[in-house]
Amino acid sequence: EAQVTQNPRYLITVTGKKLTVTCSQNMNHEYMSWYRQDPGLGLRQIYYSMNVEVTDKGDVPEGYKVSRKEKRNFPLILESPSPNQTSLYFCASSFGGIFNSPLHFGNGTRLTVT
């Protein structure tokens, strides 16, 4: 089944403890992206990747890192999480530059930083 898989679904951590949220897609998509969703703020893009070894900042990249060493995986790294990074996170993928290709979203990761 074609899908975008995020892990974990739920994560509670403490301030400053490094964490990684994984994202994997099995559709051979070139494009992948991370979003965070907060009440009243819609979906905001954190980072995106047009292809392997190509990443770029979205609208809210501060405090996050990403890597794209292989086509199927696009992990989101929080080196030193803070409470303001408590949010619902979504990974998405599509063919090409999403110019004419729909985004496929994962089921989300709910992160709580205490």
Added chain:
Amino acid sequence: DAKTTQPTSMDCAEGRAANLPCNHSTISGNEYVYWYRQIHSQGPQYIIHGLKNNETNEMASLIITEDRKSSTLILPHATLRDTAVYYCIVRVSNTNAGKSTFGDGTTLTVKP
């Protein structure tokens, strides 16, 4: 990026057509209009997209005005399961094709 404007919320009676408007007055000639929906806190789901012609698929119809400054998503026979947040977005130009911006969307409530 072209910014979109949608009403915050709408109601619709079950079985009736739901018409969700979206304004995108600064859309560029090569930008597509996309619609997604999000049920509860699940990942957004793609519905339909178009450039300038009207489009229809098994889920919905998309009507784009001739000047492309606005569009309407039509759910022809809304059901209770169509209650969701609906997002209208436009794809950015080729020079920065990777970015995408979602607004707050329209919360559609389908009532029995």
